[in-house]
Every structure is written in structure tokens, then in C-alpha cells.
Amino acid sequence: MAHIECMGVETRFGECKASCRARGLMALLLCVAAILVFLFIIGPALTRLPGFRPIVELIEEQGIEANAYYYTEVEEFSEADIMMNNTMDYGPKDNRP
Secondary structure (H helix, E strand, O other): OOEEEEOOEEEEOOOOHHHHHHHHHHHHHHHHHHHHHHHHHHHHHHOOOOOOHHHHHHHHHHOOOOOOOOOOOOHHHHHHHHHHHHHHHHOOOOOOO
């Protein structure tokens, strides 16, 4: 009889179909639940932190669509991109050995 590995346990073919499916389904549901918790609980809570609040307010005031993939049409992003590149190119260098 052929043996297969089911979730780290070697079993005979056919024996683990139900248990593998149940474990797989539970893993899928757990991952979906983790994503939903981050999207609806942890993510919004982060926007209320003092470090993020000014950024969130700026995005809301300027009407920037924060979930867009590309910001090529937004003037503020173009300016921020130039500033970030300048900071990376001409910023303070760490000359410690």
C-alpha cells in the first residue's frame, strides 16, 4: 500500500483525506481571520498613534487616495519622492569603522 505524508505524518493513502482537509480548512480560516483582524482592528488602531496621525491627517486633507498602487498623478508624491531620493543620496553618512 502506498504511503503519503499528511501534515507531517506518514499515513496510508486515503486515511488522511478527511483530517488533512479539516486541517487545511482550519489553517485557511485562521489565515483569513488574521487578515481580517489586521484590516479592521489593528490597522485602524495604528492610525491613531501619535507618529502616524499627522501623516493620516495630511493624506485626508490633500485627498490622496492612499490605497492606490501608483502615485504618478499626485503632485505631493512627486515632491516627496524627490526629497526622499535627496535624503538618501546626500544625507548624513555613517563613517564609523
